[in-house]
Amino acid sequence: MSHVRIEGLTKRFAGKPPTVAVDDLSLEIESGEFVVLLGPSGCGKTTTLRSLAGLETPDEGTISLGGQTVLDVRAKVNQPPNKRRIGMVFQSYALWPHMTVRRNIGYPLRARRAGREQSREWIEETARLVDCASLLDRYPAQLSGGQQQRVALARGIVARPDLVLFDEPLSNLDARLRDQVRAHLHELHGRLNFTAVFVTHDQSEALALGDRLAIMKAGRIEQLDTPQRVFDEPATEYVAGFIGMSNRLTLRRQGDGWAAGTQPVTGDLAVPRAHTEVTIRLRPDDLQLAQSEPHLPAGNASLSAQVVDAQFGGRHMDVVVSVAGTHLQAKVPLAANAWVRHLTPGQHVTAFFAERAAIYFGAGDERIAGHPTAAVGA
Amino acid sequence: MAVVSALPAVTASSRARRLLPRLGALCFLAGIGYLVIAPLVGLQRLAFEDGARGYASAYDRPEMAKTLGTTVGLALGSLAIALVLGTLLAWAATRLPPRLRLLRALPILPIVVPAVAAVTGWAFLFSPRPGYLNALLRTLPWWNHLDEGPVDIYSLPWIVVITGFGLTAFVYLFVSSGFANINSELIEAAQVSGSSAVGVFFRITLPLLRPTLVYGGFVALLLGLGQFTGPLLLGRTAGINVLTTDMYVAVSQSPIDYGRAAAIGSPLLLFGIAVVVFQKVILGDHSRFVTHGGKAFRTPGRPSRLAVAGIVLYSLVALALPLGALTIVSLSPFWSGSIDVGAFTLGNFRQVFTESGITDAIVNSLTISVISVAIALPVGFVAATMLLKGRRFPVIRAAVDFIVAMPLGIPAVVFGAGFLLTYSREPFMLYGTREVIVLVYVTLMLPFTTRMQLSGMVALGDAYQEASRTSGAGPVRTTTEIMLPLLRPTIAGAAALMFVLLTHEFTASLLVRSPTTQVMGTILFDYWGNGSYPLVAAIALIMTLVTATGVVAAVSVAGSDIFDKL
Numbered sequence: 001m002s003h004v005r006i007e008g009l010t011k012r013f014a015g016k017p018p019t020v021a022v023d024d025l026s027l028e029i030e031s032g033e034f035v036v037l038l039g040p041s042g043c044g045k046t047t048t049l050r051s052l053a054g055l056e057t058p059d060e061g062t063i064s065l066g067g068q069t070v071l072d073v074r075a076k077v078n079q080p081p082n083k084r085r086i087g088m089v090f091q092s093y094a095l096w097p098h099m100t101v102r103r104n105i106g107y108p109l110r111a112r113r114a115g116r117e118q119s120r121e122w123i124e125e126t127a128r129l130v131d132c133a134s135l136l137d138r139y140p141a142q143l144s145g146g147q148q149q150r151v152a153l154a155r156g157i158v159a160r161p162d163l164v165l166f167d168e169p170l171s172n173l174d175a176r177l178r179d180q181v182r183a184h185l186h187e188l189h190g191r192l193n194f195t196a197v198f199v200t201h202d203q204s205e206a207l208a209l210g211d212r213l214a215i216m217k218a219g220r221i222e223q224l225d226t227p228q229r230v231f232d233e234p235a236t237e238y239v240a241g242f243i244g245m246s247n248r249l250t251l252r253r254q255g256d257g258w259a260a261g262t263q264p265v266t267g268d269l270a271v272p273r274a275h276t277e278v279t280i281r282l283r284p285d286d287l288q289l290a291q292s293e294p295h296l297p298a299g300n301a302s303l304s305a306q307v308v309d310a311q312f313g314g315r316h317m318d319v320v321v322s323v324a325g326t327h328l329q330a331k332v333p334l335a336a337n338a339w340v341r342h343l344t345p346g347q348h349v350t351a352f353f354a355e356r357a358a359i360y361f362g363a364g365d366e367r368i369a370g371h372p373t374a375a376v377g378a
Numbered sequence: 379m380a381v382v383s384a385l386p387a388v389t390a391s392s393r394a395r396r397l398l399p400r401l402g403a404l405c406f407l408a409g410i411g412y413l414v415i416a417p418l419v420g421l422q423r424l425a426f427e428d429g430a431r432g433y434a435s436a437y438d439r440p441e442m443a444k445t446l447g448t449t450v451g452l453a454l455g456s457l458a459i460a461l462v463l464g465t466l467l468a469w470a471a472t473r474l475p476p477r478l479r480l481l482r483a484l485p486i487l488p489i490v491v492p493a494v495a496a497v498t499g500w501a502f503l504f505s506p507r508p509g510y511l512n513a514l515l516r517t518l519p520w521w522n523h524l525d526e527g528p529v530d531i532y533s534l535p536w537i538v539v540i541t542g543f544g545l546t547a548f549v550y551l552f553v554s555s556g557f558a559n560i561n562s563e564l565i566e567a568a569q570v571s572g573s574s575a576v577g578v579f580f581r582i583t584l585p586l587l588r589p590t591l592v593y594g595g596f597v598a599l600l601l602g603l604g605q606f607t608g609p610l611l612l613g614r615t616a617g618i619n620v621l622t623t624d625m626y627v628a629v630s631q632s633p634i635d636y637g638r639a640a641a642i643g644s645p646l647l648l649f650g651i652a653v654v655v656f657q658k659v660i661l662g663d664h665s666r667f668v669t670h671g672g673k674a675f676r677t678p679g680r681p682s683r684l685a686v687a688g689i690v691l692y693s694l695v696a697l698a699l700p701l702g703a704l705t706i707v708s709l710s711p712f713w714s715g716s717i718d719v720g721a722f723t724l725g726n727f728r729q730v731f732t733e734s735g736i737t738d739a740i741v742n743s744l745t746i747s748v749i750s751v752a753i754a755l756p757v758g759f760v761a762a763t764m765l766l767k768g769r770r771f772p773v774i775r776a777a778v779d780f781i782v783a784m785p786l787g788i789p790a791v792v793f794g795a796g797f798l799l800t801y802s803r804e805p806f807m808l809y810g811t812r813e814v815i816v817l818v819y820v821t822l823m824l825p826f827t828t829r830m831q832l833s834g835m836v837a838l839g840d841a842y843q844e845a846s847r848t849s850g851a852g853p854v855r856t857t858t859e860i861m862l863p864l865l866r867p868t869i870a871g872a873a874a875l876m877f878v879l880l881t882h883e884f885t886a887s888l889l890v891r892s893p894t895t896q897v898m899g900t901i902l903f904d905y906w907g908n909g910s911y912p913l914v915a916a917i918a919l920i921m922t923l924v925t926a927t928g929v930v931a932a933v934s935v936a937g938s939d940i941f942d943k944l
Binding site for chain 1: 770839841842844845846847848849850851852853855859860863864
C-alpha cells in the first residue's frame with residue numbers, strides 16, 4: 001500500500017463563474033518519495049496541497065496518509081490538520097514573530113506533546129541540519145530571508161511527520177539564494193528521506209527536486225513521471241510548453257515535404273505519412289541559426305527565417321526570428337557562431353533543428369513520433 | 379480491514395465535531411441577537427398596541443411636522459458643515475510640511491472631548507447674556523448697544539453649527555484614511571501623463587475618494603440624525619425639538635409613554651437599518667478586506683503655510699475655546715460674563731470630590747466601562763472570528779454581520795429607550811442597576827469591538843494560523859499561543875478606544891440610569907439642570923481628563939493609526 005493515496009479528489013469553488021479547482025485527481029506517493037506538483041497559477045496544485053494538509057474541505061474523494069484515512073467525503077471523514085501527521089512550509093514562511101526561533105521550531109513538538117528532553121534534542125539536531133543552530137535565540141524579524149526560509153523548513157520537519165508539504169517555499173527568495181536553498185533542500189531530502197509534496201510553478205525547481213513530477217492543468221494531472229521522462233518525452237503539447245519547449249510551429253504536408261504556411265521545410269521529418277498536419281514543439285537551445293543556406297547533415301530540418309530581435313545573453317544570443325508569421329526563439333551559442341553577435345532586425349537567416357530534438361503532435365494533441373532517447377531505448 | 383471497521387466510530391465522532399461548532403455559533407447568534415433585537419422589537423410591539431396608538435399619539439400632533447423638519451435640517455446642515463470642513467482639513471493635513479506632520483492628529487482631538495463637555499463649553503462662550511465671547515463681541519463698536527447676543531447659542535442655526543463642528547472630526551478621519559489608501563503612484567502616473575494639479579484632483583483623487591466620501595457622508599448623516607446632546611442641552615429652553623429629544627421626553631416625563639417614544643424613534647430606526655443594509659448588500663463591504671500596497675499618498679502640491687494655519691485655527695476654535703471656557707468657569711465661584719482672575723478658586727473641584735453623588739458617578743463610569751470592555755472584547759473576538767472563518771454556516775454568519783453592525787446605524791437614544799423598556803419588566807428586572815448599563819454599553823460597542831478585531835485578524839492573514847494547525851496544534855492552542863499574542867496590540871487598542879467611547883457615553887446612559895445609579899455624563903446633566911454651572915464645568919473637565927488618559931493609552935499601545943481601523 002502506498003504511503004499517501006489520493007483518490008477522486010474534487011474541489012469546487014463557488015463564485016461567478018464557479019470553478020473546479022481540483023478535478024477527480026488521483027495520486028499515489030511512496031514512502032520517502034519527493035513529488036513535485038508543477039503547473040501555472042490556477043491549475044489546482046496549491047488546492048491539492050491544502051487538501052492534503054486538511055486546510056481545504058474537498059467536495060469529493062478520499063485521502064489516506066500512512067494507512068490512516070484522513071479524508072473520505074462520502075463517509076464524512078475530514079480530519080483537521082492537527083490530527084494529521086504532517087509538516088508544512090509556507091510561501092510566506094509564516095514564522096510566528098512573537099516566538100524565538102527555538103520556540104518556532106519546537107512548536108510542533110509542544111503541540112504533539114513530545115517530552116521536554118527529547119524536544120530539546122530534536123530542536124537542536126534539526127537546527128544543525130538546516131544551519132540555524134546559532135540563530136535559536138533570535139526572533140524571526142532579526143533573520144534574513146534565507147535564514148527565515150531555513151527555520152521554516154526546520155519547523156516543517158522537526159516532528160518527523162509522515163508527510164512534509166511545501167507551498168512554493170522558494171518563490172520569495174531572490175534568484176541566487178533560491179539556487180542555494182534548492183541545493184540544500186535536495187541534499188537534506190537525500191539524507192533524511194522524508195516523504196514530500198512540493199508545489200511550484202518553476203520548472204527548473206521541479207526538475208531538480210522531484211523524484212516524480214505531476215504536471216497539472218485545470219485541476220487534473222496531465223503527466224506524472226520522473227523528471228527525465230517528463231523532460232525528454234512530454235506526453236502532451238501542454239506539458240511540452242510548460243517544461244521549456246516554448247517554440248511552437250504548425251506544419252502542413254506539402255507534396256513530398258512539409259511547409260509552415262507558405263514557407264517550405266528543407267529535409268524530412270520523422271512523421272508517418274498518414275498525418276497531414278503536425279504541431280512541433282522545440283526548446284530554444286535546439287533551434288539553431290545559419291547565415292546562408294548551409295549543407296545540413298542528415299536528420300536536420302531547416303526553414304528560412306527573418307530576425308525580429310536579438311539580445312545578448314553572455315555566452316549566447318537570445319534571438320527571436322519570424323517563420324511564416326510565427327515567432328520562434330533560438331538560443332545560439334556565441335562560441336561557434338560569432339556572427340550572430342551582429343544580427344540586425346529584418347535580416348534573413350536560416351533556422352534549423354535536429355528533427356529528433358523536436359516533439360511532434362497530431363491534430364488531436366496526441367504524440368506522433370518518438371524522441372531520440374526513446375528510439376535508442378526501444 | 380481495520381480501517382473499514384473503524385469507520386462507523388469515526389463517522390459518529392466527526393458528526394459531533396461538525397455539529398458542535400454550528401450549535402455554538404447558533405447560541406452566540408441568539409445571545410447577541412437578543413441583546414440587539416429584543417429592545418427594538420419590544421418598543422415596536424408597544425407602539426403598535428391598541429391599533430398603533432403609539433404612532434397615533436406621536437404623529438397626530440401638529441408639532442410633529444416641525445420636529446421632523448428640525449431633525450432633518452439639523453442632520454443635513456451639520457453634515458454639510460462637517461463634509462466641507464472635514465475634507466478641507468484632510469486635504470490640508472496632506473500638505474503639511476514634514477516636520478509638522480504631528481499636527482495631523484489635531485483635528486481628531488475634539489473626539490476626545492466628551493460631547494456633553496463640549497456643548498456646555500460652547501454654552502459658556504455663546505450664551506446670549508453671560509457668554510464670554512458674546513460679552514467680548516459686545517465691546518465692538520457696532521454691537522456695543524446690545525444687552526445680549528449677538529450670538530444666541532440656544533437657537534437652531536447655532537445648534538447646527540456646534541453639531542457640525544462635532545461631526546467634522548469623524549469626516550476628517552474617514553477622508554484622511556481615504557487619502558492614505560490612494561497609492562501615490564496613481565497620482566504620479568496622472569501627472570506624468572500630463573495632468574495639472576487641479577486636473578489630478580478632479581479626475582483622479584476625487585473619483586478615488588468617492589466611495590470613502592459617500593460612506594463617510596452616510597455615517598455622518600446617521601450621527602447627525604441621532605444627535606441628542608446638543609439639542610437637549612441647548613434647544614429645550616427655546617422649544618427646539620428633534621426626534622431624539624422628543625423620545626427622551628416621552629420616556630422621562632410622566633406619564634411615561636413607551637409606545638409613543640417607540641413611534642417617534644421609528645424613522646431613525648428605519649433609516650439606520652436602511653443604511654446598514656445598503657452598506658452590507660450594495661457596497662458588499664469588500665473594502666475592509668482590501669489591503670493597499672504601494673507607496674502612501676503624497677499630494678502633488680508643495681507644503682503649504684495655509685494648510686498649517688487652517689489646521690491650527692480649527693483646533694483652536696474646536697478644542698481650545700470650549701475647553702478654555704470650561705476651565706474658567708470651573709475655577710470661578712459663579713458664571714458671569716466677566717472673568718475675575720482674582721476670585722479663581724479650586725473650591726468647585728473640592729466640592730466635586732466631596733459630593734458622594736458625583737464621586738459615585740465617576741466610580742460608576744469607570745467600573746461600568748471597564749466591565750463592559752471586558753465583556754465586549756471576547757464577544758467581538760468571537761464575532762470577528764465567525765465573520766472571517768464562518769464559511770461553513772453562511773446564514774448564521776450573515777446574521778451576525780448584520781446584528782453587529784446595527785448599533786452603528788441606530789441612534790443610541792433608541793437603544794436606550796428599548797433597554798429601559800426591556801429590562802424594567804419580567805423576566806429581567808434590572809432597572810436602576812449597573813447591570814443594565816453594562817448591557818447597553820456592550821451592545822453599543824459591538825460594532826467597534828468586532829470591526830477593530832476583524833481588521834486586526836485580516837491584517838494578520840491566515841498563514842500564521844494554518845502554520846500552527848499543520849504543526850499539530852488544535853484550535854484552542856492556536857488561539858491562545860498564536861492568535862492572542864499576535865493580536866495583542868489590536869486588542870489593547872480596541873480596549874482603550876472602547877473605554878474612551880464609554881466614559882463619554884451620555885445618550886443611552888441618560889435613558890437607562892436611575893437617580894441612584896448615575897454615570898459622569900448623566901450627573902453632569904443633572905447639575906446643568908440645577909444651574910450649578912461651575913460644578914458642571916469641573917465635572918466636564920474631569921470627564922475630558924479621563925478620556926484623554928484613555929486616548930493616550932490607546933495611541934501608545936496601538937499606534938497613531940488606531941482611529942483608521944474604525
